[in-house]
Amino acid sequence: MFTTQYILQQVFNGVVFGAMYALLALGMTIIYGILRLIHFAHGALITVGAFCFYVCFALLGIPFAGAIVIVIGFGALMGVILDVIAYKKVVGGPEVSMLITSLGFYIFIENLIKLIASPQPYAFHPPAFFEKLYKKGLVTFRTIDLFIVASSIAIMLVFNLFVKKTRMGKAMRAVSESGEAARIVGINIGRVISFSFIVASAIAAVTGFMWGAKYGQISYSMGFMSGVKAFVAIVIGGVGSIPGAMFGGFILGILEMFSVAFLPPGYAGYRDGIVFFILIIILIVRPSGLLGQKEAES
């Protein structure tokens, strides 16, 4: 019933989506590690990134490379804003107040975009060379697919090196292991938090461009589900583990694609439902995720 070609094609599509989930999950897991915060507003940053690219590239006619740089810069700026306005003021309170603030920021950003850009979705055209179609062997793909997979793997590799080799990277790992201990050995936690927000937000903004280019349209609400699914990816991979988050992203992408591709057509509408069903099953069977360590209850 399903040819090898069909299956390979679905695996490939899954990997493309998985790469984007992995990038989002990477940012969210850094923030979760350091603040123990499920950063709902993270999803909003992909909307911001996508619309920022749309404005720069389609409306202002800035060349692609320039537009991407602006998207990264704007994402980083959003990270600074989130950090300064929201979390600096709320940090230190109960965990739940950060969660609520993050939720508030998500709704704020989403509705600001809805208000400015209208609730209608926009057609999103990446530069023409991204749309070029290839038929290599058994799979068909566009340049954008290669771009997404290659650049996300590159970002993950660079980030892994960064975390292992640099002072700031080591400080981030220390803080996520134990904030108290990190403070005692003289790590400036405030700086680590700010830095994490900036990096995570910049990555999310770029992911927004990829998301728009892959789907071909952007809308004010595109960030919510992807943000929450990124957290599902984290849980699948194992909370607190950076490789786990990326791994979980890919697994989620492939599973989601398979749930659409291999179930009877009537079930396609269950796509999001299936993702959360997987989440609940994982929480029951293996709450520490595939690569994670057991997190102490608190």
Added chain:
Amino acid sequence: MASTTKNINNEDRPGIPRGVLALIGIAVLFALLWGSTKVFSRYIVFIVSLIGVYVVAAESLNLTNGYSGLFSLGHAGFMAVGAYTSALLTFPVEMREVFALSPLPNWLGGPQFHWPFFPALIAGGLFAMALAFIVGVPVLRLRGHYLSVASLGLMVLITSLAMNLRNVTRGSIGINSIPKYTNIYWAWGWAVVTVYVVWRVVNSSFGRAMMAIREDVSAAQVQGINPLKYRLLSFAIGAFFAGVAGGLYGHLSGAIRPYGFSFDLTFQIVIMVVLGGMGTIQGPIAGAATLIVLRYILKPVEEGLKVYGLVELIYATLLIVVMIYKPEGILGRRVLRK
């Protein structure tokens, strides 16, 4: 409404027993409600009833999120369960075929039967409660955070079922022409019941155990409190009343759609609780009243100026400002922070 809550919170008032005061408060409340149906337009009465429904929803979320230190984001999902269950049970027999709704199976009374309103509401609440148990048992063993995501996931799962089980729920069209049983007395009657139950729970050894867990899990465990049991019960009781609120809502507006129970609804209830003051009896009541009134004042502005999203934007701004400057909410009392 205000008088009831005031009485409830006067711990040591000499003279008249609190129970009597509360009854007088409730009597005054219902006299006022009766008066309002005589004085105001149907539109205003509808809004007042809606406030009652949201008091049920917000107060039940408050039990979970305010008193037990969990943070559920699935309230809209439980409301959807209650709304769909009760609507499907009460839908009149003679209209079922026209509206492409299948007749009730035999174990629910058979094709020639539709349920009266009250048992249908209870059934919706119990169904929501059962779901809360099923999801709660595995998830509540974990760190509190997981509940936020798992309950959100449950909500998405429920709405996607409501959207796709077309021969039961009619999919994205939703169900309309639900008999409008909910009136101002039903809504506020349940509001009073919910407030009473939450108040009784909170002011019992059960509630003290819950709050002990909220403040410090390890310390509570040392005292012999089993966190899972109390968290699970507070989550499940919250879900029951959320289901009832959903049923009331369906029978108030007469129409329900899967999209109506999305994250926006959860967010609205969360902000009612947070704004008014999590972990207080009066907070969610004030929050529900304020936000509903605000919504209906701003709605014409939003539509007139075509600035869709304005109401949510203002909600979100309020939420962020409150979290930064008065995290305990407008009517909340400052508690010792960890």
